[in-house]
Amino acid sequence: MGEKFNNIETAVIHFGYDSKKHNGSLSVPIYQTSTFTFESAEQGEKRFGGEEDGYIYSRIGNPTVDILTEKMAFLEGGEAALAFGSGMAAVSAVLLSLTKAGDHIVCSQGLYGCTFGLLNLMQDKYNITHSFSWLSSVEDLEQVIKPETTVIYIETPINPTMKMIDLSMVAKFAKEHGVTVVVDNTFSTPYLQKPIELGCDVVVHSATKYIGGHGDVIAGVAVGTKAFMNTVESTTQKDIGGIMSPFDAWLLLRGLKTLPVRMDRHCENAEKVFSHLKAHPKVKAIYYPGDQEHPDYAITHKQMKKSGGVISFEINGSKQEAQDFLNALTLLKIAVSLGDTETLIQHPASMTHSGIPEKERLEMGITDQLIRLSVGLEAWEDIWKDIEQALNAI
Structure with a gap:
């Protein structure tokens, strides 16, 4: 480095x-400026001509x-x-x-x-x-x-x-x-x-x-x-x-x-939440790079320092039950981004990947029951408590 x-x-x-x-x-x-001044017309010419280093315009x-x-x-x-x-x-x-x-x-x-x-x-x-x-x-x-x-x-x-x-x-x-x-x-x-x-x-x-x-x-x-x-x-x-x-x-x-500190906490929380999610009867399937039973675990182990903070899992039920699960959450936020301090959760088939035709979407493995969870920086026990009560509610 x-x-x-x-x-x-x-x-x-x-x-x-x-x-x-x-x-x-x-x-x-x-440097909240749209443009930069030149000491002379000649300097401006040189900068635009690439003959002199220096700033010209913030788009450039x-x-x-x-x-x-x-x-x-x-x-x-x-x-x-x-x-x-x-x-x-x-x-x-x-x-x-x-x-x-x-x-x-x-x-x-x-x-x-x-x-x-x-x-x-x-x-x-x-x-x-x-x-x-x-x-x-x-x-x-x-x-x-x-x-x-x-x-x-x-x-x-x-x-x-x-x-x-x-x-x-x-x-x-x-x-x-x-x-x-x-x-x-x-x-x-x-x-x-x-x-x-x-x-x-x-x-x-x-x-x-x-x-x-x-x-x-x-x-x-x-x-x-x-x-x-x-x-x-x-x-x-x-x-x-x-x-x-x-x-x-x-x-x-x-x-x-704070990236390293945050990523460590995201990864640690994800590991804990994953272990509980995997054991829950309402979870049909789970996809997490740190899962030793994941078919690509050897690749994860080879090229990643840790397994990341995102977990995807399929609800054992219908699309409606997947949405009912999301609606039952009280702490976790339903939102389509990831990597924030807050734990975010979403339904890819109807949100981030809704623009993909159903045939192609299913070929990618994105079912109507799939949920994507971006594990945040809260106490992992509080994250799991909210997920568990929402799963038990459907």
């Missing part, structure tokens, strides 16, 4: 910021945002990073930068609903096609890859089924075929999993989730090589304009300082 920052707990607090360069301010200043670069991106690149083990106004702005900028009309994208069998919608938009408007695969083996990859494939796009753990994908295996295959691997690392964060160190090329985040951690910001981040990030910055980010505001960057910098 660097001579001074061998431990992520130290790096999230100190890396990338020198208070001496900002009037001794302990906290990163918020901002000091607060730059401190965030330097930190995120370091934490993920990449060369450079970019910040966006949402996770989907990051995903769309990366995928548009990596494809042209006629190209093909291989996707993990299960995606966030809006990513699924973006892929369909790209197919309808630009003839950039996509195929889904479980990506469980080299044989799976060989069956789905095409001569025109340029990207393999992966969620792991997959949202919301918590299926795991062996990133080292996929990265090795992709390099042999000249294909770029993009990994959505939102569920794990660089504290639990580092796809670039496992051989993948680009990492994207909905930084709204664990990176921010407090439910008060919408944001996205992408990390990769300096050359690729420069391409994204000078094309899809600059010209489409899905940038991050300075204040949102400041919120993420604040959130990052």
Whole structure:
């Protein structure tokens, strides 16, 4: 991690910021400005011409945002990073930068609903096609890859089924075929999993989730090589304009300082809640990367530091009983995000993944009985007490 920052707990607090360069301010200043002044017309010309470093306009670069991106690149083990106004702005900028009309994208069998919608938009408007695969083996990859494939796009753990994908295996295959691997690392964060160190090329985040951690910001981040990030910055980010505001960057910098502490508590609470959920008679099936009976447990153990804070489970009943369970909760909040201090719970089939046609949704394993639980930072006993009474009420 660097001579001074061998431990992520130290790096999230100190890396990338020198208070001496900002009037001794302990906290990163918020450069809440749309534009920057030049000392002369000639200086403006040089900056626009790339002959002189310096800020021009906050859509193109901002000091607060730059401190965030330097930190995120370091934490993920990449060369450079970019910040966006949402996770989907990051995903769309990366995928548009990596494809042209006629190209093909291989996707993990299960995606966030809006990513699924973006892929369909790209197919309808630009003839950039996509195929889904479980990506469980080299044989799976060989069956789905095409001569025109340029990207393999992966969620792991997959949202919301918590299926795991062996990133080292996929990265090795992709390099042999000249294909770029993009990994959505939102569920794990660089504290639990580092796809670039496992051989993948680009990492994207909905930084709204664990990176921010407090439910008060919408944001996205992408990390990769300096050359690729420069391409994204000078094309899809600059010209489409899905940038991050300075204040949102400041919120993420604040959130990052406690990321390891929060992730430890999320993971510890999830382990406790999982063990009780698994034993409850109203739970038909449970999907959690830390489950030693999970078919992908060996992958989890190999590439994740801990098993994360998200659990999905199926209610033993109908869609209505699943909704009745949610309605019976008193402490847990019904909401579609994750990674917040509060425990959040939702029904993917009718909420986050409702835009996916039923046939495709069921093929992804998203049934009408499936519930996604983002375990928060409360006392785990209180989280379980609320879940237990709601299960017993249906």
